[in-house]
Amino acid sequence: MTTQIKNVEKIFGSFRALQQINLDINEGEFVAILGPSGCGKTTLLRLLAGFDSPTSGEVVMKNQVVADEMSFLPPEKRNIGMVFQSFALWPHMNVRDHIRFPLKHHQFLSEDLKKGMDFRVDEVLKMVDMYHLGERMPSELSGGQKQRVALARAIAPKPALLLMDEPLSSLDAELRMSMRKEIQQLHHLTGASIVYVTHDQSEALAMADKIVVMNKGIIEQVGTPKEIYSSPTSPFVASFVGKANLIQGKWEGTEFYPFHQHAIKWDGTSVTSELRGENIFPARPEQLKISFREGGLKGVITNVQYQGKEIHYTVTIEDEQWVIHQDLDAMFSIGEEVYIHLKESQTRAVKKQLHFV
Incomplete structure (x- = not known):
């Protein structure tokens, strides 16, 4: 699914959080939104997810306007998955139930997945190496295991667009390195478009096909990891990334x-x-x-x-x-x-x- 952000601005009172944002997210592409705290990257992700609407401009998914200054489709009416920074697991559900939940409620679930929910749960648990822990409760899992469950829950219904809001920031350095590889592998296995918000330049350089560097509500530069690192076009990109x-x-x-x-x-x-x-x-x-x-x-x-x-x-x-x-x-x-x-x-x-x- 191709997603387009056209001339988007977002204003909170007197604060301009986003200014004239234009960005294309191509089908199957891994896009990292990179920037320091307060640069607008999470605000942009919220607009893509359907948690908020733009002050002006529009968001287009699969040639349909899903958000503009007049209205916006809520998250459940967009073919997306979401991975939060805080894992957001339900304490009363075991691992299997977490994976099964979106298969019961996702509006864009294919007929094949509806008929084979148990098979899909097993398949996804194997992808994230959690098959043997399917009956565990969140309180019985480590931080890395909780993040695997959050990833598995997000990819289970095969969303066209997967949104990740700094999913590794609460993990220690060794786990972050391990989870990077797993997220890359999931991207190759699922073929979904991914928008990955991070303030960590090494994460963006290691995983993304395309990096969007943001600063003070604007896009400073868009390019491949090599272009961003080796050929910065602004002092901010040169000092922040390289x-x-x-x-x-x-x-x-x-x-x-x-x-x-x-x-x-x-x-x-x-x-x-x-x-x-x-x-x-x-x-x-x-x-x-x-x-x-x-x-x-x-x-x-x-x-x-x-x-x-x-x-x-x-x-x-x-x-x-x-x-x-x-x-x-x-x-x-x-x-x-x-x-x-x-x-x-x-x-x-x-x-x-x-x-x-």
Whole structure:
């Protein structure tokens, strides 16, 4: 099912939560809505779910307008499934009953599923590796198991659109990694369109076909994970997704002079025209290298965080603080004066010869 959001705005009193949102969600596509708290991503999800209506604009599902400023279809009249952040399991129902519930009440259930509810319950429980726990009550389940039940309940009626509101945020780091793989697998098995709201860039990059980056109620950029990470078109996307250091300087074509220092030139061929227009070079922590070799930007180590496979340094340069990830082959200490270079694969460092008359 193709879903379209056309010129949608949502206003709460004097607060504009969404501004001119336009987005297409294609059939079978995994779309991640990514952004910080308060950016409007959950408001957008609520409009898709039918929990709220837009102030202006419209939401179209399968060529039918399901929401505009005049009216909207409630959730039960849309062919959707929903996975909540808080699991939202019923304490009086066991696992099997949770899966069976939407099969009894979903309005878009196919005739095959109506005739084979028990088979579908077994099938879905096997998908999420919960078949052996079908008689358990929610109070007898771990956090990861509860989330599997919530996922199974949502996919049981085979909805055309599956909405997920930060479903992994309440789990610990190890469980989140495991559940990412399971959600990806469920996406491949079900073929449903998925809209996945998250503030975690690693989740979005790992799972989505398309990422929608939001900030202050607007869409900053839409693209594949590679496009969003490698070719940000705004300072916000560069710093939020790639955690890039936003370096001021001067552009001459595709050549960049950091801090207008004419003795240092970086190749910025891969930097988007939008960031060039703002005289910014987005340098991600792994693109920079610290050394005692002159010819780079001079700085001072102000913080060191050991991370096992690498070390995260904070370096103060021209009153700015940059974060740089360095391998363990060279180690630096707080207070040391160092030089920062763009890695050789990223730059052609050229020193200009000074001519005196």
